[in-house]
């Protein structure tokens with residue numbers, strides 16, 4: 001009886017003082033999925049992929065600083081933005097001491113040399129980048145990035161102690177032909193070739209059905225859950241159950257403030273990679289703060 005009273009008092013104090021224990025306690029009692037994620041040590045990751053936007057330093061720094069302000073009290077979620085390369089330095093300067101981390105949209109697998117137009121991981125790291133997108137579908141289709149090159153990028157990202165966000169997913173035709181699992185399996189096999197179990201703690205997978213990217217079409221949450229679960233099972237086969245339980249698998253494809261909550265209720269969806277809706281601070285902050 002005494003200990004029950006003690007627990008109730010502690011919980012009330014936590015809630016009143018808004019401590020992070022209170023945050024986790026609230027999540028646990030409101031969301032069984034969160035309990036599983038916490039048990040597995042997975043913290044949701046929300047990424048904002050700005051692509052070729054915005055078009056000025058002033059607009060980029062204002063977007064980043066507004067986001068930093070709107071997420072100043074966010075807890076229990078990792079946040080990263082991927083600005084265009086010319087804006088990495090100014091964006092980094094406005095997100096210092098905030099909850100927002102910096103990501104690069106692409107990299108090359110060499111450090112330096114005669115590779116006009118390329119950006120290396122040591123350069124990205126030098127300007128404060130912690131995450132790098134590898135194999136985004138726009139890179140695969142528009143810039144002809146192939147799996148062996150993506151694999152080299154991931155190896156270089158990991159060698160330099162950065163986190164690789166590997167983007168995978170099927171096209172509309174492949175989806176309609178029921179080939180989503182096969183496509184993901186092939187991409188994982190090729191893109192993670194020779195990646196060691198030790199390196200896997202720095203790998204994030206973003207499942208992004210190509211037909212849902214920038215189209216307003218969202219993969220039904222049950223279908224997304226099935227494929228996320230399948231991807232986790234592939235990781236389990238390749239790396240074992242502990243790594244599979246810990247790996248973050250994001251969903252990407254027309255994520256908006258009004259659909260994030262239902263996606264995040266799925267037990268194998270661990271966050272989102274967001275394009276269009278990350279270009280206004282308010283909408284991305286609503287996605288980041290989906291649980292509040």
Ligand code: PEP
Nearest residue numbers: 213214252253254275276
């Ligand atoms: C993306 O760029 O990875 C993406 C998912 O874009 P959008 O959210 O606009 O569909």
